[in-house]
Every structure is written in structure tokens, then in C-alpha cells.
Amino acid sequence: MSEEQIKNLEQQFEARIARDEKIEPKDWMPEKYRKTHIRQISQHAHSEIVGMLPEGNWITRAPSLRRKVALLAKVQDEAGHGLYLYSACETLGVSRNELYEQLHTGKAKYSSIFNYPTITWADMGAIGWLVDGAAIINQVPLCSTSYGPYARAMIRVCKEESFHQRQGFEIMMKLANGTPEQKELAQDALNRWWWPSLMMLGPTDAESVHTEQSMKWKLKRKSNDDLRQQFIDQTVPQADLIGLTIPDPNLKWNEERGSYDFGEINWDEFWQVVKGHGPCNKERIDARVNAWNNGEWVRDAAVAYADKKATKKQRQAV
Amino acid sequence: MKENLYNYILGIADNSLILGQRMGELTGHGPSLEIDIACTNISLDLFGQVRSYYQYAAKIAGDGRTEDDIAMLRKERDYLNVLLVEQPNTDFAYTIARQYLFDVYHAMFLTALQSSHDITLSAIATKSIKEVSYHQRFSSDWIKRLGDGTNESKLKIQNAVNTLWTYTDELFHQTEADKAMVTEHIGVDVTQLKKAYYQKVTSLLTEAALEVPKLKWFQKGGKSGIHTEHLGYLLSDLQYMQRTYPNMEW
Numbered sequence: 001m002s003e004e005q006i007k008n009l010e011q012q013f014e015a016r017i018a019r020d021e022k023i024e025p026k027d028w029m030p031e032k033y034r035k036t037h038i039r040q041i042s043q044h045a046h047s048e049i050v051g052m053l054p055e056g057n058w059i060t061r062a063p064s065l066r067r068k069v070a071l072l073a074k075v076q077d078e079a080g081h082g083l084y085l086y087s088a089c090e091t092l093g094v095s096r097n098e099l100y101e102q103l104h105t106g107k108a109k110y111s112s113i114f115n116y117p118t119i120t121w122a123d124m125g126a127i128g129w130l131v132d133g134a135a136i137i138n139q140v141p142l143c144s145t146s147y148g149p150y151a152r153a154m155i156r157v158c159k160e161e162s163f164h165q166r167q168g169f170e171i172m173m174k175l176a177n178g179t180p181e182q183k184e185l186a187q188d189a190l191n192r193w194w195w196p197s198l199m200m201l202g203p204t205d206a207e208s209v210h211t212e213q214s215m216k217w218k219l220k221r222k223s224n225d226d227l228r229q230q231f232i233d234q235t236v237p238q239a240d241l242i243g244l245t246i247p248d249p250n251l252k253w254n255e256e257r258g259s260y261d262f263g264e265i266n267w268d269e270f271w272q273v274v275k276g277h278g279p280c281n282k283e284r285i286d287a288r289v290n291a292w293n294n295g296e297w298v299r300d301a302a303v304a305y306a307d308k309k310a311t312k313k314q315r316q317a318v
Numbered sequence: 319m320k321e322n323l324y325n326y327i328l329g330i331a332d333n334s335l336i337l338g339q340r341m342g343e344l345t346g347h348g349p350s351l352e353i354d355i356a357c358t359n360i361s362l363d364l365f366g367q368v369r370s371y372y373q374y375a376a377k378i379a380g381d382g383r384t385e386d387d388i389a390m391l392r393k394e395r396d397y398l399n400v401l402l403v404e405q406p407n408t409d410f411a412y413t414i415a416r417q418y419l420f421d422v423y424h425a426m427f428l429t430a431l432q433s434s435h436d437i438t439l440s441a442i443a444t445k446s447i448k449e450v451s452y453h454q455r456f457s458s459d460w461i462k463r464l465g466d467g468t469n470e471s472k473l474k475i476q477n478a479v480n481t482l483w484t485y486t487d488e489l490f491h492q493t494e495a496d497k498a499m500v501t502e503h504i505g506v507d508v509t510q511l512k513k514a515y516y517q518k519v520t521s522l523l524t525e526a527a528l529e530v531p532k533l534k535w536f537q538k539g540g541k542s543g544i545h546t547e548h549l550g551y552l553l554s555d556l557q558y559m560q561r562t563y564p565n566m567e568w
């Protein structure tokens with residue numbers, strides 16, 4: 001193809017997106033579009049499955065049978081999200097094994113929030129309420145993103161995430177309205193998860209790369225700072241409602257802006273965790289790598305068994 | 319209170335509780351995402367059943383105890399599950415062998431329990447049997463894949479079956495509560511299930527190119543609360559919150 005032809009195709013492609021048409025796997029797409037989508041969707045898929053670990057940590061210790069069932073179901077949903085997202089990513093011509101390889105070697109990123117430890121039961125409430133809550137704010141706009149398989153996966157995912165968010169809030173509410181000891185658990189969890197949740201919405205706009213292109217492709221519709229403000233404005237009244245205090249002395253309603261002003265985010269901590277030096281980065285990757293390595297013989301057996309079956313069938317057919 | 323019925327229900331429910339707990343340990347650590355989801359699903363099904371049983375048991379006890387008190391606040395000697403279900407997830411072969419050896423029994427047991435004269439138990443059995451048939455399909459498929467997969471998988475699953483075989487006989491032991499409930503047409507006579515169980519297991523192991531262990535010595539004790547050393551650790555996790563923060567609602 002000549003350079004001009006490619007340019008032409010690119011123009012048509014961008015025009016389709018501008019018209020809100022969906023791009024499907026068999027459609028022509030610029031290489032950069034493909035690569036950017038592989039990166040973002042796989043990063044999202046990895047976040048879902050790494051995200052299973054901090055919550056999976058409390059399955060055996062959930063305080064009641066009802067909570068245990070709900071937690072199991074939630075973590076299972078996250079595995080399901082991982083599955084749809086890996087499948088969406090595979091439509092772009094990359095295999096799930098390659099994507100795992102990138103995760104295991106540290107080449108691919110996942111949401112940094114999952115590098116914080118879950119040390120009390122209240123963390124299950126805080127994660128559902130804040131982390132799933134921030135995820136929804138990030139993800140709802142993606143339900144109308146330009147790449148069809150991603151958009152469709154996000155519609156399913158978002159429905160479940162809002163359920164998780166309500167469930168998490170309900171855990172927190174129960175604790176906040178419980179005994180003083182329970183209330184302390186809830187407040188402590190909020191103290192520990194608040195700032196990392198704000199960081200989850202991404203670096204501040206001044207430091208954020210590839211936003212413009214992403215806006216064009218509808219991978220991003222609002223800036224990180226706008227999303228963060230939306231999250232804060234939505235969450236503060238919820239904390240008030242259950243009598244918990246947001247751990248930010250500078251948090252204040254700004255009548256003029258119709259939004260909350262808030263304190264300085266510790267970006268050094270953010271970059272430290274992103275670069276691999278958070279409290280649980282090593283544990284999380286080790287857990288994924290171990291699961292994968294320990295499972296190798298199982299996956300090999302399944303392949304060998306299927307091959308034998310297929311050969312047998314072929315022989316019978318002859 | 320109807321002591322025999324209460325104990326009878328615990329005998330059934332504790333199996334699902336302890337096995338559900340074991341399966342829940344694997345969530346997030348499975349050999350593949352699909353297997354992870356399936357194991358979590360089995361755990362979910364079992365805990366769902368557990369809740370129905372304990373809610374019923376709590377009603378019978380009628381002393382203000384809840385499903386959670388029964389599940390999480392008994393002493394180690396008061397858990398009545400069979401030894402098989404408390405065995406650890408040594409590797410995926412152990413998980414599958416344990417699941418399969420229990421599923422075959424569980425499906426037969428629930429099929430029989432459907433005709434219990436106790437309508438609550440019969441209803442729980444009818445609801446659970448669908449789930450357990452799925453568990454059995456999952457575990458049998460994996461027995462076949464591992465048995466007839468690679469040399470390594472064959473060795474591993476054979477080893478797991480050999481180790482766990484010693485716990486199968488206990489499934490067919492009758493407790494006092496069992497006997498009383500059989501007389502009242504509420505309970506299942508597990509001794510009647512034994513022959514069909516070993517036939518079914520033998521036929522699948524053979525199909526999976528595995529050997530059927532020729533063991534003569536069996537372990538028992540779970541049904542009377544004498545467990546293996548593994549159970550205490552499992553209970554430490556299960557009971558942690560209820561013990562650390564007593565008398566609270568979650």
C-alpha cells in the first residue's frame with residue numbers, strides 16, 4: 001500500500017470513529033490503534049485478575065456465611081471480567097499466554113491500587129466502595145469507546161462493578177453503624193484506602209501522556225483530574241452519610257465551583273508504587289507467577305488429553 | 319430440641335462447609351482462569367447449601383443461635399465432617415481427587431435425601447442435586463484429563479487418589495443420629511450407597527487409565543469429631559473474625 005493509500009484509510013477510519021461507528025476486529029485499523037488498545041485492554045484485564053488477590057485474601061476469614069458467599073461471588077466476577085477482557089484483547093491478534101508473559105515479567109502494568117495490603121475485614125468494604133467506585137468512574141465512559149469488543153465487555157463489566165460498589169458500601173455502613181470497635185475498623189480502612197483510590201484515577205493532567213490520541217479514539221472522555229473530582233464529589237457525601245471522616249484536613253466544599261476542594265496527593269508514593277516498589281508489588285506478581293507455574297502440568301495434561309481424543313476420533317473416522 | 323435431627327443436619331452440612339472452605343482457598347490461584355472460576359463456583363454452591371442447612375438447624379435448636387454461630391463458633395471436636403473433605407490442597411491433583419471422591423458420594427446421597435420425609439431436607443436436596451451433578455461432571459472430567467493426559471499428570475493424580483482412598487470408607491459409616499433418622503424415614507441409609515459408589519469410582523478410574531487402590535485399612539473419626547491435624551488450621555481461619563470480634567453483626 002502506498003503512503004497515500006494508508007493516509008486515506010486512516011482518514012476514513014478516524015471519520016468512522018467520529019461518527020460513533022464501532023471498529024470491529026476484522027476492520028482495517030492503524031497499527032497504533034491496535035497497539036494502544038492491546039496495551040490498555042490487557043492492562044485492564046491484568047488489573048481484574050491481580051485484583052482478585054487482595055480480596056481473595058479474606059475469603060477463608062469472612063465474618064459470616066452471607067459475607068463469605070458475597071465475597072466469593074465478587075472475586076469470581078472479577079475473574080469473569082478478566083476473561084472477557086482477555087478475549088477482547090485476543091481479537092487484536094495477541095494470545096492470552098503472551099499477555100500473561102508480559103504481566104509475569106513486569107512488562108505490563110496493572111492498577112497500582114492492588115499493591116496495597118488487605119489487613120482487616122473492613123478492607124473488603126473499602127475496596128468495594130472506593131476501588132470499585134473509582135473503577136466505575138473510569139469505566140462507564142468506556143462503554144461507548146470505539147473498539148466494539150472492548151465497549152461490549154465494558155457494558156457487562158460496569159453492571160457488575162456497580163453491584164460490587166453497593167456491596168462494599170453496605171459492608172462499610174454495617175461497620176460504621178456497629179460497635180465502636182467495628183467503627184474503628186471502618187475508619188481505619190477508609191484512612192488507608194482513600195488516597196490510593198484518588199491515585200487510581202491516574203496521574204494529574206500535567207503529567208499524563210497520550211491523552212489527546214485517546215480522547216479521539218474514545219478510550220478516554222474526561223481528563224484524570226476531572227474524573228478524580230467526580231469521584232470525590234460523589235464519595236464525600238456517602239462517607240458523611242455513614243459518619244466516617246475522609247482523611248483529608250483540606251477537604252472543603254467550594255460553593256463557587258460546586259465541588260470539593262481537596263488536599264495535595266502524594267505523587268511520590270504514586271510513582272513509587274507504579275514503579276514496582278509498593279507494599280505488595282512483589283507478593284502480587286509472585287502469586288500470579290506461582291499460580292501459573294504450578295498450573296503448567298495441569299494445562300499440559302488438558303492439552304495432551306484433548307490431542308489423544310482428537311487422534312482417536314480421526315482414527316475411528318478412517 | 320430434636321437432638322438427632324440437629325446432629326444429622328450438622329453431619330451433612332459440615333461436609334459442605336469444610337469442602338467449601340477448602341475450595342475457597344484456591345480462588346485467585348487456580349491453574350487457569352477457567353478452572354479458578356469453576357473452583358470458586360463449587361465453593362459458592364457448597365456455601366449456599368451450608369446456609370440452608372444451618373438455618374434449618376438453627377430453627378431446630380431454637381436457642382437463639384444463628385447459622386453463623388453454628389458454622390463458626392463450635393469447638394474442633396464438635397465438627398462432624400468426614401476426614402476426606404478437610405484434606406489440604408496439596409496440589410491440583412489432590413483438589414480434584416478429593417472433590418471427585420466426595421462428589422460421587424454427595425450426588426448419591428442427595429438423590430436419596432430427596433425422598434426424605436422431612437420436607438425441608440428434601441427440598442434442600444432437590445435444589446442441591448443440580449449443583450452437585452455439575453461438580454461431579456467437573457471433577458470426573460478432570461480425573462480423566464489428568465489420568466490420561468501426560469505421564470506427570472497421571473503420576474500425580476494416581477498418587478492423590480492413593481493417598482485419599484483411605485478416607486473413602488468413612489463416607490458409609492453410620493452415626494447414632496444417622497440410624498435414628500433412617501428409622502424415621504428422614505435420613506439416608508449410607509451403608510446402602512457403598513457398593514454403587516465403589517462401582518462408579520472404579521469404572522471412572524479405569525476409564526481414566528488409573529489403578530484402583532487395593533487398600534484394606536481405612537481412616538475414620540470425622541463423624542465423631544476426631545479429625546486430622548489439618549482441621550484446626552482451617553477452623554482458625556474460618557472462625558477468626560467471630561472469635562476476635564465476638565457478638566457483632568457483619
Ligand SMILES: [Fe+2]
Pocket residue numbers: 048077078081157161
Ligand atoms: Fe472487575
Ligand SMILES: [Fe+2]
Pocket residue numbers: 047048081135157161
Ligand atoms: Fe475493573
Ligand SMILES: [Fe+2]
Pocket residue numbers: 078132160161164
Ligand atoms: Fe469489581
